[in-house]
Amino acid sequence: KQEVTQIPAALSVPEGENLVLNCSFTDSAIYNLQWFRQDPGKGLTSLLLIQSSQREQTSGRLNASLDKSSGRSTLYIAASQPGDSATYLCAVDSGGGADGLTFGKGTHLIIQP
Amino acid sequence: KAGVTQTPRYLIKTRGQQVTLSCSPISGHRSVSWYQQTPGQGLQFLFEYFSETQRNKGNFPGRFSGRQFSNSRSEMNVSTLELGDSALYLCASSLVAGGWELFFGEGSRLTVL
Numbered sequence: 001k002q003e004v005t006q007i008p009a010a011l012s013v014p015e016g017e018n019l020v021l022n023c024s025f026t027d028s029a030i031y032n033l034q035w036f037r038q039d040p041g042k043g044l045t046s047l048l049l050i051q052s053s054q055r056e057q058t059s060g061r062l063n064a065s066l067d068k069s070s071g072r073s074t075l076y077i078a079a080s081q082p083g084d085s086a087t088y089l090c091a092v093d094s095g096g097g098a099d100g101l102t103f104g105k106g107t108h109l110i111i112q113p
Numbered sequence: 114k115a116g117v118t119q120t121p122r123y124l125i126k127t128r129g130q131q132v133t134l135s136c137s138p139i140s141g142h143r144s145v146s147w148y149q150q151t152p153g154q155g156l157q158f159l160f161e162y163f164s165e166t167q168r169n170k171g172n173f174p175g176r177f178s179g180r181q182f183s184n185s186r187s188e189m190n191v192s193t194l195e196l197g198d199s200a201l202y203l204c205a206s207s208l209v210a211g212g213w214e215l216f217f218g219e220g221s222r223l224t225v226l
Contacts, residue, residue, distance in 0.1 A: 034215065036217070041222075042219055042220070043203055043218050044217040099169055100158025100169070101146075103155055103156040
């Protein structure tokens with residue numbers, strides 16, 4: 001059974017810093033990995049999707065990498081801003097969508113102005 | 114283009130009642146998935162529908178059911194509500210089934226008293 005772990009559970013940094021969020025998964029046989037952000041009381045916003053054949057994806061100040069063999073993904077946020085404050089969730093698709101996504105518990109990020 | 118729309122956004126029920134939640138996917142998307150989010154368990158997969166057929170179901174009791182209509186809109190139903198059913202229920206849509214990027218709605222927050 002696939003398990004997804006996100007470290008750290010919470011992170012608070014000053015505005016302007018570059019930061020890395022970590023995600024690990026137990027079964028490397030995945031179709032894709034997706035990063036989401038969730039604001040309090042809201043739904044999930046898709047940030048980046050990495051297919052199993054890809055090593056990384058970039059969108060603006062965000063860069064996500066994937067190392068399937070080691071079961072790890074990182075989300076790099078450059079030049080953090082207070083608006084980046086949210087919970088970041090990593091999710092793995094292990095069954096081509098048939099079994100849904102397996103989510104980590106998230107990293108609660110606070111960017112101090 | 115409009116995103117995923119979920120109704121109602123908030124509702125309060127009492128134990129033993131039943132509830133129906135609705136989800137309208139992004140136009141052109143044919144796959145709809147449902148997830149339950151609680152503080153203790155995080156996000157858990159409920160079921161996925163594609164072309165009016167349930168592809169798979171997560172580890173939830175039979176009180177949780179769903180369906181999809183020919184226009185891809187989906188409903189989920191929870192019968193004989195229990196206190197533990199209090200959660201944020203999130204709907205996600207994707208273009209087709211099987212490993213594609215998911216787009217989530219804002220969720221329906223259910224409180225069971």
